Amino acid sequence: MALWRYWTVPGAVGPCTVWEMRIRNMAYEIVKHDQEMMRKVNKANILNLIREKKPVSRSELARITGMSPTSVGRIVTELIELGLIKETELAFSRVVGRKALLLDTEPNSVYVVCAQVDEDISRVGIVDFDGTIICERTCICDAHSMGWDEFTDKVCGEIEKIIAEADFDKSRIIGLGIGVPGLVDTANGIVLSSPQLRWENIRLAKYMEGRLGYKTTIDNVIKAKALAENTYGSDRDAKRVVFVHFGTGVGSALITDNRIYRGVTNSAGEIGHTTINPNGRLCDCGRRGCLQTYITERALLQEARTIRNISGIDEIFEAALKGEGWAVSILDNLHTYISIAICNIICMYNPNTVIIGGKMVKQPPDIESIIKAKVDRQIWAQFQGSYEIKCSSLGEHAGLLGMAVLLVNKYIDIEL
Secondary structure, eight states: OOGGGGETTTTTTSSSHHHHHHHHHHHHHHHHHHHHHHHHHHHHHHHHHHHHHHHHHHHHHHHHHHHHHHHHHHHHHHHHTTTTEEEEEEEEOTTTOOOOOEEEEEEESSEEEEEEEEEEEEEHHHHTTTTEEEEEEEEEGGGSOOOOOHHHHHHHHHHHHHHHHHHGGGGGEEEEEEESEEEEETTTTEEEEEETEEEEEOOHHHHHHHOOEEEEEEEEEHHHHHHHHHHHHTTTTTTTTEEESSSSEEEEEEETEEEEEEEETTTTTTTGGGOOOTSSSSOTOOOBTTTTTHHHHHHHHHHHTTTTTSSHHHHHHHHHHOHHHHHHHHHHHHHHHHHHHHHHHHHHHOOEEEEEEEEGGSSSTTTHHHHHHHHHHSOOOTTTTOOOEEEOGGGGHHHHHHHHHHHHHHHHHHHO
């Protein structure tokens, strides 16, 4: 009987039952939640627009977003109070005698400590809110000659040194981002499989958090590099970009509408482990004939050493530049496999741009035109003229910058 008692609810027309009151309260909470979510989304959108368009005026933000000048002004005030943006004066204004106030990001508002690890050379650095690497160190450590914990401790040591030595406000560090080759469970911070490092099921984020005391995010380093190229690189306006890395391993990542395409298990883009020859060379993954057994640094060195005793791939590049036939032949074969990989990627993803990076495409100086010419000859005619091929404009810094972008975006999503 009590459930059907009548109540008077403020704002309601006439009395209502308990059930009606509960429904109205639920509706109120849903509306309240939606309003809070909308405010959060609007604040993030305004901040991201300032990051992209800076310096930019309040009126321009209102025009782009369709929001009222009052709403934009309120959000801008909140962002200034948070220390994420600042006002700057523009000397030239349409109003005589008055300087126009524009909005810019505050680079010192937050910092991200980043690392990109590889089987031989790892890098650590500190990146500010504007995507500037304020300091950087390299760490020479051979993943194949030490256990994962010893390797990680050495990287952690370099991170501790760079934090201690760098001149910045340590209290503004928002987290630690680690880019790792291979398959990564980003949600749980686990390196599931990294053939290059020879790691399996390593709880890397938990280990580094315990060692360094910072909230740690790990991700596939190629995906991080792709995001950096799309954010800070030469083709940041493209809607559909594929980054392909040719180094100690081969990997790719697709960015579509500024987002990483991850696939069901965050494994999308592992083109290095597509099969080229089922009876071919043995790969680190345990299978035969993977693409990366033909176009990685190790593959080139193995082939070259059947002819000459060399210590590194730079010797192959130097010999090719001198016109030595054996080296020219090895590099021509390398470029053919690279172009085949790119053709396959273009056919699968139909991107605006393919960006190539890594040790294997640093030489010769005209590598971009060499690869493009081979791709143009091999690609299916239906795709001719639909793509651009570019070398990375960020080079060795892409992994650090990409992890910084990931952490800053996460910070904006959670903290605003």
